[in-house]
Amino acid sequence: MLSKSDSGNVVGKRNTNQRRLLLNIITKSAGHLDADELYRLARAYEPSISLSTVYRNLKLFKKLGMVEERHFAEEHHHYEPKAMTKHHHLICLGCGEVIEFVSPLAEKMKQQIAAKKDFVITDTEVRMKGYCARCKTNMPSEEKCIA
Amino acid sequence: MLSKSDSGNVVGKRNTNQRRLLLNIITKSAGHLDADELYRLARAYEPSISLSTVYRNLKLFKKLGMVEERHFAEEHHHYEPKAMTKHHHLICLGCGEVIEFVSPLAEKMKQQIAAKKDFVITDTEVRMKGYCARCKTNMPSEEKCIA
DNA sequence: GTTGGTGCAAAGTGTTTGCACTCTG
DNA sequence: CAGAGTGCAAACACTTTGCACCAAC
Numbered sequence: 642m643l644s645k646s647d648s649g650n651v652v653g654k655r656n657t658n659q660r661r662l663l664l665n666i667i668t669k670s671a672g673h674l675d676a677d678e679l680y681r682l683a684r685a686y687e688p689s690i691s692l693s694t695v696y697r698n699l700k701l702f703k704k705l706g707m708v709e710e711r712h713f714a715e716e717h718h719h720y721e722p723k724a725m726t727k728h729h730h731l732i733c734l735g736c737g738e739v740i741e742f743v744s745p746l747a748e749k750m751k752q753q754i755a756a757k758k759d760f761v762i763t764d765t766e767v768r769m770k771g772y773c774a775r776c777k778t779n780m781p782s783e784e785k786c787i788a
Numbered sequence: 789m790l791s792k793s794d795s796g797n798v799v800g801k802r803n804t805n806q807r808r809l810l811l812n813i814i815t816k817s818a819g820h821l822d823a824d825e826l827y828r829l830a831r832a833y834e835p836s837i838s839l840s841t842v843y844r845n846l847k848l849f850k851k852l853g854m855v856e857e858r859h860f861a862e863e864h865h866h867y868e869p870k871a872m873t874k875h876h877h878l879i880c881l882g883c884g885e886v887i888e889f890v891s892p893l894a895e896k897m898k899q900q901i902a903a904k905k906d907f908v909i910t911d912t913e914v915r916m917k918g919y920c921a922r923c924k925t926n927m928p929s930e931e932k933c934i935a
Numbered sequence: 936g937t938t939g940g941t942g943c944a945a946a947g948t949g950t951t952t953g954c955a956c957t958c959t960g
Numbered sequence: 961c962a963g964a965g966t967g968c969a970a971a972c973a974c975t976t977t978g979c980a981c982c983a984a985c
């Protein structure tokens with residue numbers, strides 16, 4: 642399902658095995674990979690690949706607009722292939738699952754704020770956190786009574 | 789306008805000069821301080837205060853729900869006093885200014901998503917990026933033509 | 936052949952922690 | 961006067977960078 646010689650490529654840049662491999666993993670992934678996960682997946686195909694190469698290429702892909710960097714609540718970044726449809730994120734504080742969703746209200750809100758604040762808005766990001774159906778039963782009680 | 793003996797206090801915890809000072813700076817700030825800015829401001833009043841103390845107290849304030857930690861696009865965190873009204877952020881990519889805004893659509897979207905995904909949503913965060921009225925004239929052209 | 940890309944190790948940045956001392960309660 | 965809180969320095973996790981070698985063009 643995933644081979645080194647897969648089609649992914651970056652125009653105007655050298656087409657190395659490592660770069661092609663990383664790009665394939667990212668675009669075929671379900672999204673939200675972090676650098677370390679990507680590194681681990683890549684090593685399965687190219688055991689000698691280095692973490693620096695992963696970071697360097699992520700930075701390149703980001704600059705070229707091929708992936709987006711996300712800052713969830715954790716200390717490190719997550720990367721996902723640039724989406725066709727603008728989606729947002731819903732994060733379960735119980736199991737950590739990240740669910741994507743779309744909402745026409747986001748676009749509407751963007752237009753309202755752009756007009757009200759006289760901004761050119763290039764990016765809108767909505768992030769909701771909470772507890773999914775499975776986790777909501779044993780959700781911590783402090784969530785309601787913050788001392 | 790700001791003295792060590794100001795009223796801020798944390799119930800159930802020892803009321804040290806350092807803690808009181810940090811809390812006062814945070815609550816009186818316009819918000820969006822990062823740890824280093826807070827450290828610099830605090831040293832003006834208490835030159836011997838340490839960065840560890842800043843971090844330790846920020847963590848405490850966060851746990852007690854007195855401040856919120858924000859992950860903007862940068863590599864470090866920003867902290868702001870917990871707001872009475874739920875607001876969101878609009879960030880100018882030109883000058884870096886962070887503007888707060890409110891929108892009833894955010895709450896509406898939250899309810900829609902909670903119902904659709906069967907989630908208990910405890911937090912909603914909307915972050916828009918773009919260029920303010922002053923910066924929009926010299927906004928980079930790559931913004932449109934990502935190669 | 937150039938020179939952009941790589942692997943490695945070392946450095947950098949923001950944050951946390953172990954320890955002995957200090958000061959609040 | 962006990963132990964929570966502090967300052968300091970060392971450790972930490974994630975990311976970036978300098979350098980010598982390699983391989984794509």
